[in-house]
Amino acid sequence: MNNDHHIILRVVSKMLLPVIIMFGFYTQFHGDFGPGGGFQAGIIIAVGVILYALVFGVPAAMRAVPPVFTRSLAAFGVMLFAGVGYWALLQGGNYLEYQALFHEPPGEHHGQHIGILLIELGVLCGVTGAMLTIFYAFAGRVAEIRDKDW
Template identity: 75%
Template sequence: MKGDHHMILRVIAKCLIPLILIYAFYVQFHGEVGPGGAFQAGVIIAVALILYALVFGLTATMRAVPPWFTRALAAVGVLIYAGVGFWALLSGGDYLEYQALFGEPPGEHHGQHAGIIIIEIGVLCAVSGAMTTIFYALAGRVAEIRDEDW
C-alpha cells in the first residue's frame, strides 16, 4: 500500500469498525424497548462501511461489499416488510396487523413480538442497503472540476 503515513488511521479504523457494527446490532435488537431501532441501526451499519471507504478507499469497499449486494439488500428489506403485511392480510387481518400473523386470540401478544422483530429486520436491510447504495453513487461520481482547479 502506498503511504505509510496512514498506518495509524488504518489500525484505528480496523478497531472501530467492529465496534460500530456491534453497536448497530445493539440498537437494532434493543430498539423495541429503548430509543433507536431498525432505521438507526441501518444508518449505523452504513456509517461503518463509509468509514471503511474513507480509510481504505472506495474500490476496496466495493470489493468487500459489492454494489449489487447493497441494491439487493435494500430490495430484500422492502420485500420482508411488505411480506409481513401480506402475511397478515392472508391470515385474515389488516395489513401489518401482527395479531393476525399466527391466528392468536385477542389476549395473546406472541404475533406482535414476532411481527415487530421481522419488520425491524426488513427495515434494517432496506436502510443499510439504500444508504450504502446512495454513498456508492455519490462517492463514485467523477468530479466535474479537478481538485487542482480550486
C-alpha cells in the same frame, strides 16, 4: 502513493469497525425494549462501511460490500417489510396487524413480537442497503472539475 502516514488512522479504524457493527446490531435487537430499531441500526451499520471506504478507499469498500449486494439488500428489506403486511392480510387481518399473523386470541403477543422483529429487520436491510447505494453513487462518480482547476 505511500499511505504510511495513515497507519494510526487505519489501525484505529480497524479496531472500531467491529465495535460499530456490533453496536448497530445491539441497536437493532434492543429496539423492542427501548429507543432504537431498524432505522438507527441501518444507519450505524452503513456508517461502519462508509468509514471503511473513507480510510481504505471506495474501491476496497466496493470489493468488501459490492454495490449489487447493497441494491439487493435494499430490495430485500422492502420486500420483507411489505411481506409481513401482506402476510397479515392473507391471514384475514389488516395490513401490519401483528395479532393476525398467527391467529392469536386477544391477550397473546407472540405475533406482535415476531412481526415487529421482522419489520425492524426489513427496515435495517432497507436502510443499510439504500444508504450504501447512495454513498457508492456519490463517491464513485467522476468529478466534473479536476482538483487543479479549482
